[in-house]
Amino acid sequence: MWRAFTATGADLLWRVPANxxxxxxKLLRDxxxxxxxxxxxxxxxxxxxxxxxxxxxxxxxxxxxxxxxYRLVTTLLDPRRYPARQLAALYRERWEIESVxxxxxxxxxxxxxxxxxxxxxxxxxxxxAHLLVHHALRELMLRTAATRQLDPDRISxxxxxxxxxxxxxxxxxxxSP
Numbered sequence: 001m002w003r004a005f006t007a008t009g010a011d012l013l014w015r016v017p018a019n020x021x022x023x024x025x026k027l028l029r030d031x032x033x034x035x036x037x038x039x040x041x042x043x044x045x046x047x048x049x050x051x052x053x054x055x056x057x058x059x060x061x062x063x064x065x066x067x068x069x070y071r072l073v074t075t076l077l078d079p080r081r082y083p084a085r086q087l088a089a090l091y092r093e094r095w096e097i098e099s100v101x102x103x104x105x106x107x108x109x110x111x112x113x114x115x116x117x118x119x120x121x122x123x124x125x126x127x128x129a130h131l132l133v134h135h136a137l138r139e140l141m142l143r144t145a146a147t148r149q150l151d152p153d154r155i156s157x158x159x160x161x162x163x164x165x166x167x168x169x170x171x172x173x174x175x176s177p
Contacts, residue, residue, distance in 0.1 A: 010075075011076055013074045013091055015070065017071070022073070051074060054071070054073075056088050072087065123140065141160050
């Protein structure tokens with residue numbers, strides 16, 4: 001896959017397991033290093049692809065002692081143009097969009113809920129409705145974060161969704177469940 005994607009002119013930044021053996025061929029000034037990877041179809045390791053390896057840790061925000069090890073491989077070989085810290089930060093940001101997709105597909109809509117419309121126009125209407133609800137929830141999260149002077153990423157989407165659901169299902173004057 002690596003060769004297929006790079007043949008299109010794309011630059012890649014992929015996560016690999018932290019325990020994957022990636023020998024140091026040349027250590028670079030930012031702590032990253034050049035190494036080789038091989039396709040699974042190359043068991044004799046005759047046709048390597050040169051990559052740059054970035055290894056780093058992210059401290060878990062829930063526990064000061066906990067840390068997660070990460071290892072990325074990239075086609076971006078120049079550490080001056082593409083510093084390891086910046087690539088690691090960009091990779092983390094890239095995963096935020098995956099979180100948003102999960103919010104819409106799994107949390108908001110429900111894991112096994114299928115769009116119920118029987119027509120293309122109806123399906124589009126449902127998709128737009130889900131996107132509008134998601135936008136409204138995200139806007140609520142942003143305003144809440146601003147009010148409390150927090151990073152918006154620290155506000156839980158799931159908790160915001162639960163609160164919104166409770167607020168529209170509670171009978172005025174009644175007790176919430």
